[in-house]
Amino acid sequence: MTIDQFDFKGKKVIVRVDFNVPLDENGKITDDTRIRGAVPTLKKVLADGGALIIMSHMGKPKGKVNPKLSLGQITEAVSAAIGVNVKFAPDCGKAADAAAALQPGEALLLENLRFYPEEEGKPVGVEKGTPEFDAAKKEMKERQKEFAKTLASYADAYIMDAFGTAHRRHASTAVIADYFDADHKMLGYLMEKEVTAVDNVLSNIRRPFTAIMGGSKVSTKIGIIENLLGKVDNLILCGGMTYTFAKAQGGNVGNSICEEDKLDVALSVIAKAKENGVNLVLGTDCIAADAFSNDANTQVCPAGNIPEGWEGLDAGPESRKAFADAIKGSKTILWNGPAGVFEFDNFTGGSRAVGEAVAEATEAGAFSLIGGGDSVACVNKFGLADRVSYISTGGGALLEAIEGKALPGIVAIKG
Numbered sequence: 213m214t215i216d217q218f219d220f221k222g223k224k225v226i227v228r229v230d231f232n233v234p235l236d237e238n239g240k241i242t243d244d245t246r247i248r249g250a251v252p253t254l255k256k257v258l259a260d261g262g263a264l265i266i267m268s269h270m271g272k273p274k275g276k277v278n279p280k281l282s283l284g285q286i287t288e289a290v291s292a293a294i295g296v297n298v299k300f301a302p303d304c305g306k307a308a309d310a311a312a313a314l315q316p317g318e319a320l321l322l323e324n325l326r327f328y329p330e331e332e333g334k335p336v337g338v339e340k341g342t343p344e345f346d347a348a349k350k351e352m353k354e355r356q357k358e359f360a361k362t363l364a365s366y367a368d369a370y371i372m373d374a375f376g377t378a379h380r381r382h383a384s385t386a387v388i389a390d391y392f393d394a395d396h397k398m399l400g401y402l403m404e405k406e407v408t409a410v411d412n413v414l415s416n417i418r419r420p421f422t423a424i425m426g427g428s429k430v431s432t433k434i435g436i437i438e439n440l441l442g443k444v445d446n447l448i449l450c451g452g453m454t455y456t457f458a459k460a461q462g463g464n465v466g467n468s469i470c471e472e473d474k475l476d477v478a479l480s481v482i483a484k485a486k487e488n489g490v491n492l493v494l495g496t497d498c499i500a501a502d503a504f505s506n507d508a509n510t511q512v513c514p515a516g517n518i519p520e521g522w523e524g525l526d527a528g529p530e531s532r533k534a535f536a537d538a539i540k541g542s543k544t545i546l547w548n549g550p551a552g553v554f555e556f557d558n559f560t561g562g563s564r565a566v567g568e569a570v571a572e573a574t575e576a577g578a579f580s581l582i583g584g585g586d587s588v589a590c591v592n593k594f595g596l597a598d599r600v601s602y603i604s605t606g607g608g609a610l611l612e613a614i615e616g617k618a619l620p621g622i623v624a625i626k627g
């Protein structure tokens with residue numbers, strides 16, 4: 213079934229969205245890209261005369277109620293986005309009455325799904341590898357099914373539109389689909405758009421294909437980095453990863469973020485890039501700071517020659533130029549992860565240079581796909597959102613899709 217074929221009139225529809233938006237210390241949304249992303253699907257159901265039950269997770273409450281991660285904080289923003297006064301159900305597992313009372317054209321937002329451990333389906337309080345773990349896992353899987361069944365019982369149809377969590381087999385992203393037949397479950401518009409954007413990158417790649425991977429750690433991105441080494445012409449590795457590479461090549465990185473246990477991995481990436489004829493662009497210089505602070509003193513120095521007590525927080529001028537040069541001639545671009553600690557206004561230069569170069573390449577005809585919460589925040593912070601081809605709401609999901617992995621959230625609907 214597709215969202216355009218289904219008749220929502222008089223139906224209750226439970227929609228899994230990704231409202232995992234960043235909040236500031238006062239609970240104010242700092243980037244609403246993900247809410248905006250879900251609007252077309254939500255409005256479609258309402259416009260057709262359906263009623264909405266909207267569900268999402270926020271952050272990592274690890275199966276416990278945490279008021280700081282309550283979706284109640286975003287009810288007003290969701291109401292404004294979809295143009296109806298959204299009601300709030302403070303317990304997503306006990307929302308049957310609120311759902312039953314919904315009239316056509318009304319909407320109900322459920323509390324954070326991850327306040328229930330059943331959502332993720334991971335055993336709580338049992339160490340992995342212990343004899344109790346397997347039994348606890350089995351029991352939790354059963355509880356997860358029950359939880360998914362409860363969520364499913366609120367509605368006549370299910371829409372999966374949370375691309376950001378489509379790579380997880382959670383109660384609300386995949387298991388719930390088992391309780392709807394093929395005619396009553398479908399992907400939302402955002403999912404369809406995201407999947408098309410990934411297809412644009414992967415099928416008929418226009419070359420040169422440049423991937424820019426930034427962020428803090430090598431360890432969390434190594435899978436995709438290795439995979440990209442078989443696909444791209446240019447691979448730019450920037451951000452905190454720079455220093456693991458610099459150290460691996462014998463450099464001194466001072467207090468910079470550096471994964472000592474990934475030095476061999478860094479060397480093997482360098483070797484594999486050479487083998488594959490990939491132009492690997494690593495940061496050569498940096499803006500080093502004498503503290504992890506926006507107001508720290510700074511100096512420009514080689515990424516592999518940082519004085520003791522200093523740490524690289526942003527790409528230096530030489531690196532920025534090298535990144536921009538590789539990006540500018542590209543015809544396909546994937547960007548995930550910032551080139552520095554862009555949250556500090558004094559260390560945005562590297563990420564801004566990357567963003568500007570991506571925008572210029574796009575204007576010259578490249579297809580650019582930006583994904584991952586932080587790179588999306590960068591693009592928005594620098595006002596470049598309208599100058600890139602597609603901004604994905606997915607981080608991990610996008611990277612897994614690019615790797616060619618089947619996403620459980622899609623498989624649950626399409627088989």
Ligand code: AMP
Pocket residue numbers: 426427428429432450451452453469524525526548549550551552553554555584586
């Ligand atoms: P990730 O979640 O791995 O994509 O990492 C994103 C985070 O990496 C952002 O919060 C950045 O502040 C951080 N980051 C980028 N460059 C550096 C750096 N040189 N040192 C420390 N953190 C960094």
